[in-house]
Amino acid sequence: MTLGKRAFTLIFPVVLTGYVLAASLLYVSQSASIMALERARLWQQLGLLGAVFQNDVTQNKSLIYSMIEGSAIRLFINEANAGYRSNAIGVRIQESITSLSDDPTRFVSMAIIRPPGTIDYYYENSEDPFAEISAAQREHARKIIDSPQLSDWSYIEPEKGDPLIVHSEFLDPLTLNRPVSSAKAASILLQTGVRPRPFLDMKKALEREYATALEISTYPLTARGALSATVKLGPALHARLTPPTGHLDQKLFKLKLLLGLGAIGLSLLTIGIVLALVRRYITNPIVRLDRQLTDVMSGARTEIATSGETGEIGRLSANMKQLHDEAVESFGLVQAASWTDTLTTISNREHFNVRSTQILDAARDSNASCTLLFIDVDNFKFVNDKHGHKVGDELLKTLASRILAIVTAVADRRALPEVLVARLSGDEFAIMVQSQPGDGTIDEITTKILDLFSDGFEMVDKSFPVTASIGIAVFPEDAASLPELLASADAAMYQAKAQGKNGSARYSRSLHEKRTRRRRIEEELRTVNPDEEMHLVFMPIVDGHGKVTACEALLRWNSPLLGQVTPDEFIPIAETTGLFSKIDTWVIDRAMSNCGQIKQLFGPETVLCINISSAELYTKTIADRLCDGLERYGIDAGSIEIELTETFAVKLGDQSQRNIETLRAKGFRISIDDFGAGYTSVQQIIDYPAETIKLDRELVESLTNGVALATLRALIALCHAQDMQVVAEGVDTTEKMTLLAAAGCDLYQGYLISQPRTIEDLGIWAMQRLMVQATEAAGKTAARAASGA
Template structure:
């Protein structure tokens, strides 16, 4: 049998099989694509349904809070005349409810239930003038009254009733705020019920499209395999699922299967016939000899290809293949060497390290024997690079790589361990992978040797440079089960070493992992947070020597549905480091200015409103423009707004920052330096501060507000007064501190002795009580003075 015939018989089944496999692969890919497309489309529709549902819930909640903030419901509940309340005030409350509805035809109801579950008021937007609360809604009232929740949103549906989204919240009848859990039994239950028309319409449309009914579940749906189905969370304990019919995409798949099968068969016959003719005539015979020679080279039986001396195409092909093979061998060696070596230091780069370390880590995990990763970062390297130039920085890295190799190799050789993997991962970051057991001293000795290289600075060309090293340690498989996790954990441990003082080694721990997870969770919640729903402001009064309130500081509070109460000292640094603080600052500024008129009503027209913002924001003009926009929008005089910055901003007081602050001052805003004395201040910076007010940090107040420190306290305050700055003392929590500060000439005071941060409602109550107390003290002083005057007169007579 000739080579051509054998080629035909060999190629035909191969080509046929290839086309069939290709058709099968295309079918699988297309079927999966169709399935995925339908699945994505179904999921998208369910997500849209969830969005409509949540929008209805948000509208219900906004509706409820708007009603609670109005006077109609307060007058209704406080009225003792039942007839007048049910008629006149009930009608006014009904008008308030109707005025808040965007669609007069949309069904909504508003109900107030007494603590004994009897209806105090009920109104619904329907044609039935004698409408009452439905039995299903009353059953929900009983369940909420018996439970521990203070608010709830529920979807109710059933035969003979409208499908409703009901938002419920218990309200203290006195303060109109959420009661304490212990006072729930005496609280009113306010409910807003809305018929989710858009949600129901889209739900019916989706059910018609997929031929099945959507189901509501109270627990997360189990995973589906090879099915067109999806589920979405509507509420913490409410899920909507759709399990589509299996025939939904089956028709299209059957057509696709038939077309691909016929096409594969036809293409196989055409391709094989053409290939057999061409291969036999032009390729098979001439290339056989060359093929044998190339095969021997590829199998490693020969180092190179020999020229056959043949003429024509085969001769040229032989010479070209030989030249290409020789060039490929040389290029492969160069590329391999360049791709695995750091060009600056000559040690392994990140790619080579990942290749070697991945193998070692995998073997470590499989054999259950440990290995350790040291993640090394050079402290202050950027300072050296910027001050002394990149040439010095590059020379420092080259010397460091060489000395690291010597140090590590000495430890490995002394302890008879497998070779360590040393690499430069990026600019000033290095990694050392040791195959040693924890506790045998290898890690401790290696870290000590590395840190000793920086004792007294790092020497390059006879000169010492002020750099040190921070080392993070992670051990596999104790701390990580794969290379990526090992590097990440060692990197986290390295940052822990930096934050605890640098020039040291730090071991990765579960506490550090928990801290990273917490930071990551807070970052995610901040990225998704709706400030209007989860943020609120509290205000801390500032008083003068006479006890008069001269200002209030707006403080941000965050209550997350996932994390609960998150302290500002936790989420503010995270927001600043992740670049998410701009929207928070903008919200705080706008909300604080919108509420200023209430502060003005409580304390007078000259009351100062202090707003804290991130100092980093003032490096751009956007936040300054936002201040001006909010000022114009809310109609406030700029002189009553005091922008509080932490004193750390003065350490990097650049030209742009200085210019932005001066523009704000020129507009009339006041600038206040917060946390003065927290650890960054020098006398020169005090003189150079561009500010109207200095706020003494609570730690500084605690240290100086003592009798023996009174001269130092007077000197600090006098220096601030010499710079035409007012002085406010923070952390005033005892009468002794207040007396010392007053004796030292302090202008104003702030602290828990005066008041803790309060909401606007509580601030109003506090203001009334404080006014009464001050009036009582004044009257008592006048009475005592009068007695003294009478006593003196009697003595003269």
């Protein structure tokens, strides 16, 4: 037997005997007091029950008077349309009841009744959506209608369900005031019912405690016996509770039991104190080990010291230390794995968020600054698709190691605190630098990273055509929290992309304004009515003889709130937010509705070019919508040319490829727009499923000079070899048109020919061209006649 057990066996009987004796003396001396206290408690309980009941009555009265004072009841009574009244206005009544109820789960009902008993409206906040007024409430309503009373409250106990406190009030339908007795038949009876849950819960508790039913009567009740109490619930409602004869004996037995258990409990507490003293002075080694374990678990210390004890205590201490050391090592491995990006072995997003938050908190406390660099690899998807995911993964790993080496070297040389480098997702990296703005650290890191991409990214003796766009945001100047700092750096990164890629941009007020405008554009797109704010303009396309062969439909948006919004602004936003479908549907319908008029102006062979959102071709309904437009406006599919951007054609997916093949099978023409604006290869030209190539205006600008004429001629010849017509965009000078014609270009579009025009202005422009052509023809005829004479 252990020392603890010996002490327990010795002390427990003595202590227990003493406490039992004390409890017995206490019971004998206090039995009379217990009787008096129980009687007082019973009366107090019934008094509290009456107060709870009165509170439920008051709440019910407040509910009905608040409903009378509100507008929902008045609108309901005055509304002639029964369907609208029961649905729309009924919902307002339900909302009013819900807002007035302090407990949304409490049962509340309301009925609007017209004498002699027609139920105009009934609502209860139960789970039954088809609930109807109970028979007890109907019967009570009939009694009130038949009586001379204009207002009444009652406690109703239906055959099924819980009792209700029902308040009835007659209202004049015009004034919503209490009517005179003579006008009662033309009045409206408003009846509210509240389930007195606190009263019922307390009533059930009392009945359960005293093992008897609570008597409720409309007549006065008197107490019966020593343990009987009454309470007045209302002017005509009384309650009485009379416990059974043996109730007090049961209470006394419970008291005996409680005193006995208390004696045992106090005995155990006393023994516990004694044993604690024994443990303190006898078993100190175990206590010290326990304290060390507690400190380790709470984080107050990191290791367990070895004990100088021998025997069981020494072995226990050594084993606990070994288990702890192994657990710490395992935890470190698991934490390192969970905070490390598996591909690049640098920090992942989770670790970045945790450490960045700690760094920002420390910077906030010390009034210091931090700078976030948000890096995105441009054209990485192209490398991934062309060379495979294995090469793409190797590129990311190499880039991560080089960025980490650059940042570590700069931080060590400048004696900076820890610099956090992480891969957030895909080809996005983040660097958190703890340095002061203007000390040159950020410029040095940015320059060294961009230098990695100056001549393509070199890896395994090969150069890959990727660049980097770096967004820079400073805490706390540009943001007050990590999410805001990430958003600001992300916006700056997109600004760097817009500036030509392989560059950096610092977050600024202008970027904030751009983000704000983007958000406002998105909000307006969600509610815009294209018929009211959008319109189409048309830009002619001519051949080498000046004949109009096609017209391109261009979308314009004039927002009352935002002013003129260019397609370059709102089309990308519409695509990324999923709002493009509504706009494209409107553009297709409006453009096709003008196709007949365009053919009347320029001839039946004129082609209408319609730009389709890149995201639209990923849907399965685009072909159906275009075919519906053909049928609606009686147009041949060969008269419609669908324009796709060159950057979209580079990444044609399975669904978009199937959509294009379906459109071509139905007779639609396909055109690749803005060719040369993105990353173009000869193989892509060969693979393009299109009838027309439209050279981007910047490509035309760079190739329309004498030096590049051979390149331009070769490019056009390659397109011709693929049976594609070539359209030059941005033709704004006679010199450009001459060089393009010399290179073999088929069609021309630009301000030299015409600016974008509305359909009405396009008709005027066409008439003016006819007049000019007629004048020139007449002049030539006159000149030939004069020379012949």
